[in-house]
Amino acid sequence: MLTITSEKENKHDILKLNGEIDASNSVILDEAIQKLAANGSKSILVDGEHLQYISSAGLGVFMSYLEDFQEKEIQLKIFGLSARVYEVFKILGLDQLISIYPTKVEAILD
Amino acid sequence: MIKLPKIHIGKLSLLLAILVWLALLFVDLVKLFAQINGLDQSITSEFSWVLQILFFLMVYGFYKYSIAKNIQNDFLSLIWRGASTSIFAVSVVTLIKVFYSLLGDSRLANEPFLISFFQHVSFALIIIFLISTAILWQHLILYQKNKRVVKQWQAYEIAMLIGMFYTFINEGELGAGYLFMLVLLCGLALILSGNLKWIPYLTFKEKWKSLLFLAVIIIFGTYLFWSESFITSEGGLTNNLFIITLYFFIISYALFSFLVTLFNLPTSSVFEQKLTEAINFQRLSQSIQPGENEDQVLDILLDSCMSAAYADAAWLEMNSEEYPENFTMERFATHQTILELSKLIETQKVTHDWSGKGKPEEIQPLIIRVDHPNFESILLIPLVINKQLIGRMVLCKEVRDGFNKEMVNIISTFVRQACISVENHRLLNQAIENERYREELKIAKNVQKSLLPTQLDHNEQFEIVAYSNAADEVGGDYYDTYKIDEHHYVLIIGDVSGKGTSAAFNMSQMKGIFQSLIQLDLSPSEFMIKANAALGRCLERNHFITASIFYINTSENTVCHARAGHVPTLFYTSKDDKSTYLEIDGLGLGILRNKQYEMHVEEKTFSYSPDDVLVLYTDGIIEAKDEESNQFGFERLRSLLEINNELSPSQLQSKIIDSLHSFVGGDGMVDDDYSLMVVKFIHSGKKD
Numbered sequence: 139m140l141t142i143t144s145e146k147e148n149k150h151d152i153l154k155l156n157g158e159i160d161a162s163n164s165v166i167l168d169e170a171i172q173k174l175a176a177n178g179s180k181s182i183l184v185d186g187e188h189l190q191y192i193s194s195a196g197l198g199v200f201m202s203y204l205e206d207f208q209e210k211e212i213q214l215k216i217f218g219l220s221a222r223v224y225e226v227f228k229i230l231g232l233d234q235l236i237s238i239y240p241t242k243v244e245a246i247l248d
Numbered sequence: 249m250i251k252l253p254k255i256h257i258g259k260l261s262l263l264l265a266i267l268v269w270l271a272l273l274f275v276d277l278v279k280l281f282a283q284i285n286g287l288d289q290s291i292t293s294e295f296s297w298v299l300q301i302l303f304f305l306m307v308y309g310f311y312k313y314s315i316a317k318n319i320q321n322d323f324l325s326l327i328w329r330g331a332s333t334s335i336f337a338v339s340v341v342t343l344i345k346v347f348y349s350l351l352g353d354s355r356l357a358n359e360p361f362l363i364s365f366f367q368h369v370s371f372a373l374i375i376i377f378l379i380s381t382a383i384l385w386q387h388l389i390l391y392q393k394n395k396r397v398v399k400q401w402q403a404y405e406i407a408m409l410i411g412m413f414y415t416f417i418n419e420g421e422l423g424a425g426y427l428f429m430l431v432l433l434c435g436l437a438l439i440l441s442g443n444l445k446w447i448p449y450l451t452f453k454e455k456w457k458s459l460l461f462l463a464v465i466i467i468f469g470t471y472l473f474w475s476e477s478f479i480t481s482e483g484g485l486t487n488n489l490f491i492i493t494l495y496f497f498i499i500s501y502a503l504f505s506f507l508v509t510l511f512n513l514p515t516s517s518v519f520e521q522k523l524t525e526a527i528n529f530q531r532l533s534q535s536i537q538p539g540e541n542e543d544q545v546l547d548i549l550l551d552s553c554m555s556a557a558y559a560d561a562a563w564l565e566m567n568s569e570e571y572p573e574n575f576t577m578e579r580f581a582t583h584q585t586i587l588e589l590s591k592l593i594e595t596q597k598v599t600h601d602w603s604g605k606g607k608p609e610e611i612q613p614l615i616i617r618v619d620h621p622n623f624e625s626i627l628l629i630p631l632v633i634n635k636q637l638i639g640r641m642v643l644c645k646e647v648r649d650g651f652n653k654e655m656v657n658i659i660s661t662f663v664r665q666a667c668i669s670v671e672n673h674r675l676l677n678q679a680i681e682n683e684r685y686r687e688e689l690k691i692a693k694n695v696q697k698s699l700l701p702t703q704l705d706h707n708e709q710f711e712i713v714a715y716s717n718a719a720d721e722v723g724g725d726y727y728d729t730y731k732i733d734e735h736h737y738v739l740i741i742g743d744v745s746g747k748g749t750s751a752a753f754n755m756s757q758m759k760g761i762f763q764s765l766i767q768l769d770l771s772p773s774e775f776m777i778k779a780n781a782a783l784g785r786c787l788e789r790n791h792f793i794t795a796s797i798f799y800i801n802t803s804e805n806t807v808c809h810a811r812a813g814h815v816p817t818l819f820y821t822s823k824d825d826k827s828t829y830l831e832i833d834g835l836g837l838g839i840l841r842n843k844q845y846e847m848h849v850e851e852k853t854f855s856y857s858p859d860d861v862l863v864l865y866t867d868g869i870i871e872a873k874d875e876e877s878n879q880f881g882f883e884r885l886r887s888l889l890e891i892n893n894e895l896s897p898s899q900l901q902s903k904i905i906d907s908l909h910s911f912v913g914g915d916g917m918v919d920d921d922y923s924l925m926v927v928k929f930i931h932s933g934k935k936d
Contacts, residue, residue, distance in 0.1 A: 161746050161747050161748075168790070190877075191871075193871075194743070194744075194745035194792070194794075194867075195745055195746045195747075197745065197792075198745045198790035198791055198792060199790055201790060201792060201836075201839050202789040202790035204839070204840070205841070222879070229794075229813060229814070229815055229816065229867075230794060230813040230836045231812075231813050231836055232835075232839070234835060234848060235835070235839065235840065
């Protein structure tokens with residue numbers, strides 16, 4: 139199960155992920171990010187505090203926007219990941235490519 | 249009884265009938281001759297009675313046979329046969345009369361032998377008419393027969409047979425017995441005349457025809473009766489109980505049929521309608537045969553509904569994905585009219601409420617009034633298949649309020665039945681399709697299995713086992729080995745993102761890349777860089793592959809390795825009696841599809857000693873969950889190896905798989921692909 143809520147805070151769009159992301163629902167995450175990018179958002183903050191699990195398909199979604207966002211100068215930051223979920227990003231090496239922060243404040247300040 | 253060959257029965261009885269008739273004529277003429285010449289009456293009248301009865305039976309035999317052979321349950325042709333016989337008989341009798349009226353008072357006119365001859369001719373004709381018609385009536389009476397009617401008919405036949413021989417008892421005299429028999433036979437005939445079940449099955453037109461034919465039978469039959477009594481004025485033939493009662497039966501049944509048919513005329517269209525509806529319903533409920541398509545059912549549906557509602561125009565609108573854009577089927581409505589009416593329908597508020605509300609299966613048919621020059625009332629019926637609205641049927645009538653409750657009910661039933669037929673058809677097709685997919689997947693599974701090595705390359709200095717399990721039919725895990733030379737071996741393990749078929753395709757690409765690049769004598773990190781570059785061109789943008797590669801040098805006792813986003817490999821060192829995860833950085837393959845990748849991959853080398861164990865695996869093991877959503881995790885795997893380090897590789901492998909299964913619990917399945925490769929170093933190399 140995955141629910142995504144999106145809210146705007148100043149210039150930042152915050153995507154709150156709640157639940158688990160796997161092959162069956164990764165498309166929901168993809169659509170949510172795509173929608174924000176299409177609406178002209180320049181800073182997307184992903185709130186992973188309530189993200190319990192992410193599968194390779196979910197990681198694939200974040201990965202697929204790397205180059206695209208770099209070109210369009212859209213910032214994608216993730217914060218609040220649990221240790222377990224962060225480990226998954228780290229093993230794959232995505233922590234080197236995506237900015238991941240412990241808290242929202244740090245994500246905004248950086 | 250003697251069994252005669254079947255084909256001869258008709259001809260035989262016909263021949264016999266003619267012979268008997270000639271004999272009867274001869275006997276009667278001889279009698280007449282004797283009477284005129286005052287000779288001794290040596291021939292009794294019993295003799296001609298016997299011949300008469302024989303004649304009856306022969307005619308009966310002939311017609312019984314010939315009608316049974318030609319009958320096709322076509323009521324109209326049956327009645328026509330009776331009518332035509334009567335016409336023939338009447339015309340012959342009339343010809344005789346005309347002949348006599350032409351003769352006037354000449355001597356020939358009073359010639360007793362000629363009169364007797366003509367009497368016998370008309371007698372034969374009347375008998376033929378009566379008996380053949382009686383047999384026709386039998387077929388009509390016994391239509392949709394039940395036991396009771398069959399019994400009645402048999403009783404009547406027996407009574408008639410007795411009546412035939414009754415002449416011998418009463419000897420041409422009237423009496424109480426004669427009257428009793430007369431009443432009994434007429435009563436039976438009346439009872440039988442009540443069996444008229446065939447009439448409702450005639451169409452309106454057929455009813456008119458049958459009225460005509462029946463009228464012919466009644467009028468000509470009665471005429472025959474009178475003229476016969478005219479010709480045989482001295483009695484003899486009319487006195488025969490059999491002939492009189494048979495007459496009564498023929499005429500009464502014809503009269504009953506005539507009246508009932510006449511009174512059935514006004515309601516016959518209703519009966520026809522119901523019959524058509526029943527037939528249509530049956531056609532709709534027949535499942536669609538393989539090779540046919542749903543359009544045929546919709547075609548029948550549209551026609552059936554139109555005839556049930558006496559609609560003047562109709563069309564079907566399909567709006568589901570299965571049909572090309574706004575598929576329609578039209579009846580008596582031009583494209584222009586449909587457009588006009590659709591517009592009128594859409595403007596009605598009720599239509600909006602109707603199609604917009606609630607579940608599709610709860611939508612009721614809707615009757616609306618429209619202001620259109622040609623049509624004034626419209627009925628909308630939803631077509632719901634598998635709880636989905638796939639379209640609607642529109643019936644139009646020229647009159648206002650043209651649809652009543654009965655029509656809506658029957659149409660709803662038609663629509664439901666048609667939708668069920670279509671649904672069943674689809675389900676059947678789906679089942680066949682699914683079966684084919686299953687077969688295809690089975691093939692895919694076998695192909696994929698063959699992509700994983702059955703023989704793992706190694707020498708006597710290390711043992712190796714491997715195992716892979718896919719969550720679905722096919723999976724995205726990959727492992728392989730390669731022997732560079734006696735002392736150099738390469739192991740690889742990989743995991744394709746995603747699951748199932750797409751993962752399986754990418755896994756086979758990985759195999760191709762490994763088997764090609766490994767020939768090029770690359771270092772582990774060079775291998776990853778080249779593999780990344782190749783996969784960058786092969787994988788979809790949101791797919792990636794993780795892998796770990798190990799170059800084992802058994803002469804140096806070293807392992808050089810690189811990791812590309814893959815779960816860290818577990819290593820047990822016997823020296824420290826400890827198992828740890830190898831720490832090395834590296835980004836998954838296909839994530840960065842440019843030169844930058846080179847900065848994200850490392851290469852490390854370590855030495856091993858005997859009894860060290862290397863465990864390569866995929867994340868399916870780590871991420872396997874128990875009933876409370878706890879992960880199997882890194883620590884559980886690490887300590888498992890540490891505790892069981894003395895086991896042989898295959899034992900260790902079983903141990904890990906067993907604990908994984910017992911962790912997941914009961915009959916729970918591991919929800920991801922998982923693979924495992926266990927390497928145990930045995931002897932040290934030259935340096936040792």
